[in-house]
Amino acid sequence: MTEPSTQAREVARAAAQWLALLESGNASERDHAGLQHWRDSHSSHEQAWQKAQLLRQRFAELPQALAMASLDRPQPGRRAVLKRALGVAAVVPAAWLLSRQLPIDAWRADLHTATGERKRVQLAEGALLQLNTASAVDVDWAQRRLTLVEGELALKVPGDATLMVQTRYGQVSVGEADVGVRQLSSGCRVSVYKGAVRVRDLRGQDSIVQAGQQAHLLTTGLGVMTLFDTQQLGWQDGVLTAQDQPLGDFLRELERYRPGVLRWDPALEPLRVTGSFRLEDTDRILALLASTLPLQVQSRTRYWVTLMPSKKLA
Missing domain, CATH: 2.60.120.1440 (Jelly Rolls)
Known part of the structure; x- marks a missing residue:
């Protein structure tokens, strides 16, 4: 399969922005007409719009904080409307799709x-x-x-x-x-x-x-x-296993299973991890790491977490 083209990514971005605007509650009649014109102008636009709405429904339970934690300060005008709108369910097509670089083909996979x-x-x-x-x-x-x-x-x-x-x-x-x-x-x-x-x-x-x-x-x-x-077989049983593994490598694997943003201080990379961890609760995994290693968990929200050295390591 080929990587998604720049044009396909732009279409996905446009669909996310239109959805964000509608979800914000600030869309005017002119905006609704503009969306319909955009959808009618090309078949790929309509397909992207339908897929964006499916994603929105699929992730409707995600809290508003997932998006808001990643936004800048409010800005005046239309751009601010779009940013605030990402705090609702439209966060998924915009923040999740664009930041995680999920190929468009994955939307329509069987x-x-x-x-x-x-x-x-x-x-x-x-x-x-x-x-x-x-x-x-x-x-x-x-x-x-x-x-x-x-x-x-x-x-x-x-x-x-x-x-x-x-x-x-x-x-x-x-x-x-x-x-x-x-x-x-x-x-x-x-x-x-x-x-x-x-x-x-x-x-x-x-x-x-x-x-x-x-x-x-x-x-x-x-x-x-x-x-x-x-x-490597552990994921089939919902388990992530490490045997004297560098913490950086462990966290890069863990973040595959965790929605939102997980960051860590580079000074933590060489710490070693051993154990088996249930993937059904990644918050608990982070708490276990903090209890056994010289690090602390800083949570802006559940979906925006940073690991920092504790005083003993710093």
Whole structure:
């Protein structure tokens, strides 16, 4: 899949701004007419508008503080109206979509998960698909193909079936195997839990990845294979596990599952973390870190959190 174009991002931004204006309660009749004209001017505008509203409904329970914590001081005029409007449900298309850079294609994927959500789907012929946080997959059962649009999946395929996982960096052919596929900005990580899979890179070169191995598909081809870290399986059971892991690496993984903004002082990066943490309550995870490490949690809101060194570390 290709990255969303600049034009697609601008259309998404415009849809978010129109929705924010309407939700603010300050839209005039002229504004409503302008929105209708914009929607009618191109099919992509109408599609973006419909998807923006679906996202708004999906995240309607998010509190106003999620948006307000990230806003500047109020400014006069139309710009201030749009900023204040982001404090309501329209925060999702604007702040979430634009700041998290979620591809437009993820909006219309057959299966998708929000930040912090995980999903298990039973496919035909006994195949089991699991989606991790902020992930999206298109399903073409006629071609026995899953397209990983964004994020991470785990796939268990029985002996009588074969499925193809298409990524931006190549293909993974799965038959009688358990495999995890995580798509990153720099490549795609293929981890084999059981059995063996065939991977094909963008140059058309095939390689076999055995159980216990992990391969990296890159734009330049297949990277070096390494041993598979079984701790990566924890997300399927809602657990994030660390074994003497640098805190910076742990937090970068944790923020995938936490809506809003999580920041930390660079001085905390080298601290070490060991333990298993339930992903269903990321606030509790932060509290546990603060109780065992020399750091403190500063919360502007539940959705805007900064970790700072405690006096002992400072």
